Amino acid sequence: MTVQIQFPDGASRSFDEPATGLQIAESISNSLRKKSVAIRVNSELWDLTREIDADSSVELITRNTEEGLEVIRHDAAHVLAEAVKELFPETQVTIGPAVENGFYYDFARDEPFTQEDFALIESRMKDIIQRNEEIVREVWQRNEAIKYFKSIGEDYKAEIIADLPEDEIISVYRQGEFVDLCRGPHLPSTAALGHAFKLTKLAGAYWRGDANNAQLQRIYGTAWANDQQLKQYLKQLEEAEKRDHRLLAKQLGLFHMQEEAPGMVFWHPKGWSIYQSIKQYMRQAQEAHGYQEINTPQLVDLSLWEKSGHADKFGEDMFSLQVDERNYAIKPMNCPCHVQVFNQGLKSYRELPLRLAEFGSCHRNEMSGALHGLMRLRGFVQDDAHIFCTEKQVQTEVADFITFLHDVYKDFGFDEVLYKLSTRPEKRVGSDEDWDRAEATLAQALDDQGLDWDLQPGEGAFYGPKIEFSLRDCIGRVWQCGTMQVDFSMPARLGAEYVGEDGNKHVPVMLHRAILGSLERFIGILIEQHAGALPFWLAPVQVVITTIVSDADDYAAMVFDKLTAAGIRVELDTRNEKISYKVREHSLQKIPVIAAVGMREAQEGTLAIRRFGSKNQSAMGVDELLALLIQESQPGYVDDSLNEQTAGDTK
RNA sequence: GCCCGCAUAGCUCAGUAGGUAGAGCAACUGAUUUGUAAUCAGUAGGUCGUUGGUUCGAUUCCGACUGCGGGCUCCA
Numbered sequence: 001m002t003v004q005i006q007f008p009d010g011a012s013r014s015f016d017e018p019a020t021g022l023q024i025a026e027s028i029s030n031s032l033r034k035k036s037v038a039i040r041v042n043s044e045l046w047d048l049t050r051e052i053d054a055d056s057s058v059e060l061i062t063r064n065t066e067e068g069l070e071v072i073r074h075d076a077a078h079v080l081a082e083a084v085k086e087l088f089p090e091t092q093v094t095i096g097p098a099v100e101n102g103f104y105y106d107f108a109r110d111e112p113f114t115q116e117d118f119a120l121i122e123s124r125m126k127d128i129i130q131r132n133e134e135i136v137r138e139v140w141q142r143n144e145a146i147k148y149f150k151s152i153g154e155d156y157k158a159e160i161i162a163d164l165p166e167d168e169i170i171s172v173y174r175q176g177e178f179v180d181l182c183r184g185p186h187l188p189s190t191a192a193l194g195h196a197f198k199l200t201k202l203a204g205a206y207w208r209g210d211a212n213n214a215q216l217q218r219i220y221g222t223a224w225a226n227d228q229q230l231k232q233y234l235k236q237l238e239e240a241e242k243r244d245h246r247l248l249a250k251q252l253g254l255f256h257m258q259e260e261a262p263g264m265v266f267w268h269p270k271g272w273s274i275y276q277s278i279k280q281y282m283r284q285a286q287e288a289h290g291y292q293e294i295n296t297p298q299l300v301d302l303s304l305w306e307k308s309g310h311a312d313k314f315g316e317d318m319f320s321l322q323v324d325e326r327n328y329a330i331k332p333m334n335c336p337c338h339v340q341v342f343n344q345g346l347k348s349y350r351e352l353p354l355r356l357a358e359f360g361s362c363h364r365n366e367m368s369g370a371l372h373g374l375m376r377l378r379g380f381v382q383d384d385a386h387i388f389c390t391e392k393q394v395q396t397e398v399a400d401f402i403t404f405l406h407d408v409y410k411d412f413g414f415d416e417v418l419y420k421l422s423t424r425p426e427k428r429v430g431s432d433e434d435w436d437r438a439e440a441t442l443a444q445a446l447d448d449q450g451l452d453w454d455l456q457p458g459e460g461a462f463y464g465p466k467i468e469f470s471l472r473d474c475i476g477r478v479w480q481c482g483t484m485q486v487d488f489s490m491p492a493r494l495g496a497e498y499v500g501e502d503g504n505k506h507v508p509v510m511l512h513r514a515i516l517g518s519l520e521r522f523i524g525i526l527i528e529q530h531a532g533a534l535p536f537w538l539a540p541v542q543v544v545i546t547t548i549v550s551d552a553d554d555y556a557a558m559v560f561d562k563l564t565a566a567g568i569r570v571e572l573d574t575r576n577e578k579i580s581y582k583v584r585e586h587s588l589q590k591i592p593v594i595a596a597v598g599m600r601e602a603q604e605g606t607l608a609i610r611r612f613g614s615k616n617q618s619a620m621g622v623d624e625l626l627a628l629l630i631q632e633s634q635p636g637y638v639d640d641s642l643n644e645q646t647a648g649d650t651k
Numbered sequence: 652g653c654c655c656g657c658a659u660a661g662c663u664c665a666g667u668a669g670g671u672a673g674a675g676c677a678a679c680u681g682a683u684u685u686g687u688a689a690u691c692a693g694u695a696g697g698u699c700g701u702u703g704g705u706u707c708g709a710u711u712c713c714g715a716c717u718g719c720g721g722g723c724u725c726c727a
Contacts, residue, residue, distance in 0.1 A: 099725055112655060160727055171727090181727045203722030204654025211723080215654055218722070246720095250662080259700080259718045367652050369723080549684050576684070584688035598686055610687065617687065 006057035021048035022188065025060050035062040037071045037192065038185040045071075047137050047185040063225040073098035075135075075187050076125075076197045076223040077105045082178035083124035084219075087117075093180065094156040094207065094216055101233060102197075102222035106205050108156060113217050118199045121219070125197070132191035133176040137184060145170045145181065156207070157181050196230040197223035240475060245527035246373040252532055252589060254540075255374075263371045263378030265520060270540035273569065274523055277538050279359060281411070281635050282383050282516065289404050291357040291385055296337030298361060302327040307493055308336040309429050313462050317365045334360035335487075335512055338386040339494040342508075347498040352508060353389035353397055359519070360384040374524030381519045387511040388496065391437075394509055398445035398467075398484055405469055405482050405515045411636030412526065413535065414471040418478060419451050422459035422466050429463055430489035438486040439465045463489045464512075473529045481522060485512040533590040533612055536632040539569070543629065544591045545607075546573040546582045548598030555602035559595070559622055568629050583610065595625070 005024055006012045013027060021039030025032045025048070039046050040059040045067070052058070061068045077096035084091055084107060096105030107113070140148070142161060149157040161170060161181060173182045175190055187193060201220035207213035224230040241247075249255055254271030257264065267275060283293065302320060305311040310333060311318070320329040331337065338356050347354070363379045370376050387397050409417060421442055424435045442465055446453045453467075460466055469482030487510040497505045516522040526534060536542055543563060547556045553574045560572040571591075573582055579596055586594050595607040596617070607625055610617045620628075631637065 095727060097726060104722095104725095115656075157727080164727080168727095173727095183727060201721060202655055205723045206653080208726075209724075211653070215723080217654070220722080257719095262718065368718085369652065369654095371719090546687095547684095548686055551684080578683095578685050578690060579687050580685090581689055582687085587688055594687080596687065600686085608687075615687080 001053075003052060004055040005052070006055075008057075008059045018051040018053035020051055021046060021058070021060065024052075024058065028060075032060060032062070035064070036060045037063045037068045037187055040067075045185045047135075047188070049135075049188050050137060050185075069223075069225060070098045071185060071187060072193060072225060073103040073223045074182075075190075075193050076221060077103040078135075078173065078175065078178070078180055078182070078186070079125050079128050079190055079193060080105050080121065080199070080219060080221060081107075081180060082128055082175060083121050085178060086128075087120060087124055092154055092156055095160070102200065102220060104203075104205075104218050104220045106207075106216040106218045108207075108214065108216050113202055113219065115202060118202075118219075122199055126195065128176065129190045129193050129195070131176065132189050134189045135173055135175045135186045137186070138172050138174060140170045140172055142170050145172065148179075149181070193223075194226065196225065196227045197221055198230065198234070236475070240477075243475070243528045243531045244373075245375075245524040248527050248532035249374075252540075254527075261379075262368065263366060263376070265374065265377065265379070271523070273540035274526075274534065274538055275519060278516070278519060278523065282359075282408070285404070285408060286357045286383075286385065289355075289400070290353075291355040293357050293359075294338070294341055295358055296331070296334060296341065296360070298330055298363075299328045300331055300337065302329050304336050304340075304494075305329050305332075308339075308490060309462065309493065310336070313427065314364075319363050319365055330363040331360070332362055332364045334358050334362065334382065334384045335386055335490060335510070336494060339491060339496050339510070342386075342388050342491075342496050343494070347388075347508075349390065349498055349500045349506075352498060353387050353393050355385055355387045357383075357385035374520045374527075377518065377520055380521065382514050383516045383519060384512075384514050387513065388491070388498075388508040389511065390500075390506070391509050394441050394486060394511065395445060395448075397511055398442065398486075399448060401484055401511075401513055402445065402449055402451075408515050409469075409471055409482075413529065413636075413638075414473070416472040418470040418472065419446055419453035420456050420459075420468040420470070420480075421446065421453055422456040422461075422468060424460050424465060425458050425462060427462055428460070429493070434488035435465065438488055441486060442467050442484070461485055461487075461512075463487045466512075469515075471525075473525065477528075479525050481517040481525070482515045483513060483517070487512060533592075535637070536592045536629070537635050537637060539590075539592050541571050541589070541591050542569045542633075543593040543595055544571045544573055544586045545595045545597065546579070546586065548579045548596055550574065550576065551599055552597045552602045556597050559597065559607065562622060563626060563629070566626055566630065568626075568633070587612065593625075593629070 001017060003015045003018055004012060005015065005019070021036065022033060024039070025036045036048060038061040039048055040061060041052055041056050045061065061071065063069070063072060074097065077098065081093045081096055085093065088109060090109065092108040094106040094108060096103065145161050146158045149161065164170065171182065171184060172179055173184060173186050199219060199221045203218045203220065204215050205218040207216055222230065222233055224233060249271065252270060253268050254274065255265050255267045257266065286293065302311060305318065314332060318329045318332050320327060338358065341356060342354065360382050361379070362382060366376060366378050371378070389397055406417065423439050446467065464485050464487040466483050466485035468480050470478045470480040472478050491510045492507045496508055498508050500506045526538070545556050545560050547553055556572060556574060560570055563570045575582065583594060583596070590612055592612050594610040596610065597607060601607055606619045606621055608617045609620050609625060
């Protein structure tokens with residue numbers, strides 16, 4: 001018997017008898033065998049040790065590739081489980097997949113694991129790798145597998161097998177004493193895993209992700225193809241930590257939070273300056289796009305939320321209170337209030353589309369464990385707006401919105417946007433026909449703009465499907481910010497109507513939309529994106545004028561007045577300190593421009609300008625600087641003067 | 652909400668095998684007038700998150716509460 005093996009590059013090779021991935025790799029080169037971790041056989045991933053006994057097209061998966069890393073990480077999870085079983089035999093293993101950057105394994109054990117156990121577990125994992133246990137795939141009968149796992153006290157495993165589809169092949173992997181149900185593929189032996197892994201976190205996780213189930217203990221780890229990659233990843237984590245907006249906000253004095261108001265923000269002058277800059281920018285942009293700004297009550301009788309359906313779906317998460325025997329709720333959303341504004345007076349089709357915008361202050365009683373700095377709050381403000389229009393107008397409105405959103409993101413320095421379409425959830429209002437139309441409309445709008453988008457079935461809002469717009473920051477993280485939701489239900493529920501061309505009353509379509517999402521959260525994202533050094537137009541303090549000797553105080557004050565009068569946010573630092581001390585302090589505060597003045601500058605009418613991030617200075621006249629700064633105050637201005645400076649500046 | 656961890660001066664942190672705490676920075680006072688990432692000296696600053704318990708005695712040990720941090724999304 002011969003087996004014909006076809007490679008991705010079109011070459012082929014025949015073997016006289018069934019061959020394993022290892023043999024195939026070896027037949028090409030020894031180094032390829034060493035690098036390989038699995039083999040794709042007719043689009044299915046196999047172990048390297050599994051025999052290929054029919055003509056096949058194959059592709060060797062090496063450890064440096066995404067798929068190769070997945071195999072390594074999955075193996076790391078198994079080695080982790082084996083180590084835990086050896087050290088804590090009373091533990092039950094459940095599931096342990098590879099995830100982004102690493103892996104985890106969920107364990108059931110009465111006694112909690114602690115971080116101190118990590119060293120012990122890691123060293124046992126290294127032992128297991130040292131032992132170089134062969135990893136062997138076996139195919140079992142379903143009933144036998146269930147019986148086996150039950151007999152060794154692994155009830156969770158037995159449950160998983162029992163729930164597998166009838167036709168699923170039950171494969172188990174044996175390494176040393178440890179046997180685990182697994183689809184594979186796996187490395188040929190534990191030594192192939194290498195040492196580039198580290199246990200990182202301990203967490204609770206529900207069995208099958210359901211909060212009604214038992215809580216398991218999850219151990220997270222990271223694993224890589226080699227030590228260098230691991231080191232790089234750990235360094236990257238450190239970098240991300242330095243950008244943490246909570247840390248930076250404290251250092252830069254932007255805001256604080258305290259026990260008495262969990263999940264809510266006390267904005268300090270500098271943080272509020274950023275907030276106002278963003279709000280003013282959005283206000284102007286929305287006006288230019290045909291929106292009218294409104295404002296609606298914070299406290300609204302519960303009956304409105306009952307009519308809108310929010311009380312039914314989110315009642316538990318709303319802050320509500322009883323006053324004079326009436327039940328009120330603090331608004332968790334703005335939409336029902338916007339419908340009330342729409343409902344005032346009889347509307348004509350001529351008035352549509354009507355775009356009502358509000359910087360809507362909302363409060364939601366988020367789970368305490370979900371709160372996270374500015375990223376997840378209980379009190380926040382949305383750049384919210386609702387567009388009331390006819391069904392015919394939806395397409396154009398959605399398209400215009402997407403263009404608008406792109407412009408805004410660009411001004412904030414985000415060029416990469418990701419798109420997701422979320423469709424009808426199980427718990428919803430509205431007819432299936434409405435949902436069909438709404439979903440199709442959104443999909444069409446995305447396609448019309450030639451955008452790549454992902455489908456998220458079942459993730460829509462309860463009243464309609466939505467497009468979610470996410471942006472990617474400079475270190476690769478993705479943040480969902482914008483949203484566009486079609487709503488065929490709420491206007492009818494709340495009695496919104498307009499008189500159409502035909503003289504009859506019609507229910508308008510309502511589009512819910514936001515670009516930044518929550519202003520607070522968006523500021524958090526901006527802080528992390530820029531590591532606290534916000535672009536000039538957003539910086540709370542744009543320029544610090546600092547004196548070198550007190551004889552220059554008067555001149556410094558004159559410059560300060562001039563810049564302030566021109567609308568630049570300036571601080572004057574005439575403290576009796578050395579210039580290096582002041583420069584250090586303002587640099588740590590990430591002030592975009594430090595203008596130092598001594599007697600020389602006072603006499604010449606100049607400033608010694610030092611830009612954030614640069615060690616160099618350049619002399620500049622006051623008017624010259626002012627012209628430059630006014631230009632940089634434009635939203636979206638990209639500061640490339642730094643590059644020019646490093647290239648051509650002399651001290 | 653649930654699991655694990657954490658809570659000491661304005662900030663970052665040390666400490667007490669149970670005997671009411673200490674450093675650096677910041678603040679304040681004084682000296683210094685300084686040329687681009689920390690000038691020197693002094694002073695002041697804490698109910699050791701809240702609350703119960705154990706104890707002669709608790710910031711320290713135990714419990715509860717509150718808040719914060721990580722996770723609970725990636726499905727053998």
